[in-house]
Amino acid sequence: MTFPPPPGPGSVALITGGTGGFGRALTQQLRERDVTVVVADLDTERNRSVADELGAHFAALDVTDRAANEAVVARVEAEHGRLDAAYLNAGISAAKSDDELDLEEFLRVVDVDLFGVVYGVQAARPAIRRAGGGAIVVTASLAGLSPMATDPGYSVAKGGAIAFVRSMAPRLAREGTTITAICPGFADTAIIDRIRHEFEAAQFPVIPAAEVAAAMVAAWESGEPGAAYVIQPGVGTVPYRFKGVPSARTATGETAVVPEALRPPSMR
Ligand SMILES: NC(=O)c1ccc[n+]([C@@H]2O[C@H](COP(=O)([O-])OP(=O)(O)OC[C@H]3O[C@@H](n4cnc5c(N)ncnc54)[C@H](O)[C@@H]3O)[C@@H](O)[C@H]2O)c1
Structure with missing residues (x-):
C-alpha cells in the first residue's frame, strides 16, 4: 500500500473545530512538524x-453550511497552494440528558456531527486529489460504536459518520486519499x-487530548482506508x-455471491 505524503514541512492541513480541545492539541503536534495548519x-x-497563539491560520466556518465548507477549502488552496489533510473534527453533544427526546436538539447534533462531516468530505x-492524494480524518466517537443512552442524536451522528467513512473509503483510496475515523472514549x-464531576466522583479516567491528537497524526501518516481507531x-x-454480518444463502445452502455491480471496483 502507498501512504499519502506524511505530515511535514510543505504540507497543509485543515482542522474543523480546530480551536477546541482536540483541535488545539492536534494543531500543536502538526506545528511541531512544520505543517501549515x-x-x-x-x-x-x-x-x-x-x-494565532498556536501559529495557525484561522478560517471562520460553520460546518453545517455547505457552501462555506467549499469556500474554506478554496481559500486554503488559494493561500497555501494545496491541501494534504482534512481533519473533520467539529462536534457538539446534547446539552441535556433527560428522558425526553428533544427533536430540535437531536437534529442540530446530527447536522453538525454527521452532515458537517459529509459536507467536509465533499x-x-x-x-486533496489535486495535491496527489492525502488523508481525511473524521473525529467520530466510541459512541458511534457503542451508542450512549444519554444522547441518541450524538450516537446516531457518530455511528453515521463511521458508516460514511467505511462506505467512502474504497472510492477515496482509488484516488490516493485515506479516510479514517477516530473513536475516542x-x-x-x-x-x-x-x-x-461525574467522572471525578467515580474516579473514572479520561483520555488526555494529546493522546487523541497523536492518534489523529498517526491516522494521516499510516491509517488504513476505512479504519475506525478506538482510543x-x-x-x-x-x-x-467489525464483526461481519451473516451472508445470504442460496436455495441449496451455499453462500450467495453479491452481484458484481454492488461490490466496490477493487473487490470485483
Ligand atoms: N472529548 C470527548 O470526550 C470526545 C470523545 C469522543 C469524540 N469527541 C469528538 O471530538 C471532536 C472535538 O471535540 P472536543 O472534545 O475537542 O470538544 P470541544 O468542545 O473542545 O471542541 C469542539 C469544537 O467544535 C467547534 N464547533 C462546534 N460546532 C461547530 C460548527 N457548527 N462549525 C464549526 N465548528 C464547530 C467548537 O467551537 C469547538 O471548537 C467532536 O467531534 C467531539 O464530538 C470528543
Whole structure:
C-alpha cells in the first residue's frame, strides 16, 4: 500500500473545530512538524486568537453550511497552494440528558456531527486529489460504536459518520486519499465539562487530548482506508474489528455471491 505524503514541512492541513480541545492539541503536534495548519471554527474573537497563539491560520466556518465548507477549502488552496489533510473534527453533544427526546436538539447534533462531516468530505476531496492524494480524518466517537443512552442524536451522528467513512473509503483510496475515523472514549476537553464531576466522583479516567491528537497524526501518516481507531484510557489506540454480518444463502445452502455491480471496483 502507498501512504499519502506524511505530515511535514510543505504540507497543509485543515482542522474543523480546530480551536477546541482536540483541535488545539492536534494543531500543536502538526506545528511541531512544520505543517501549515488552517484552523476552521465558529467566528469568534476567542477562536481567532487561539489560532494565532498556536501559529495557525484561522478560517471562520460553520460546518453545517455547505457552501462555506467549499469556500474554506478554496481559500486554503488559494493561500497555501494545496491541501494534504482534512481533519473533520467539529462536534457538539446534547446539552441535556433527560428522558425526553428533544427533536430540535437531536437534529442540530446530527447536522453538525454527521452532515458537517459529509459536507467536509465533499469539499476537501477534490483539493486533496489535486495535491496527489492525502488523508481525511473524521473525529467520530466510541459512541458511534457503542451508542450512549444519554444522547441518541450524538450516537446516531457518530455511528453515521463511521458508516460514511467505511462506505467512502474504497472510492477515496482509488484516488490516493485515506479516510479514517477516530473513536475516542471520554476525553479531557470542554465537551465533557457538563459531566466532568461525574467522572471525578467515580474516579473514572479520561483520555488526555494529546493522546487523541497523536492518534489523529498517526491516522494521516499510516491509517488504513476505512479504519475506525478506538482510543480508551489505559488501552491506547486500537483499530476496531467489525464483526461481519451473516451472508445470504442460496436455495441449496451455499453462500450467495453479491452481484458484481454492488461490490466496490477493487473487490470485483
Ligand atoms: N472529548 C470527548 O470526550 C470526545 C470523545 C469522543 C469524540 N469527541 C469528538 O471530538 C471532536 C472535538 O471535540 P472536543 O472534545 O475537542 O470538544 P470541544 O468542545 O473542545 O471542541 C469542539 C469544537 O467544535 C467547534 N464547533 C462546534 N460546532 C461547530 C460548527 N457548527 N462549525 C464549526 N465548528 C464547530 C467548537 O467551537 C469547538 O471548537 C467532536 O467531534 C467531539 O464530538 C470528543
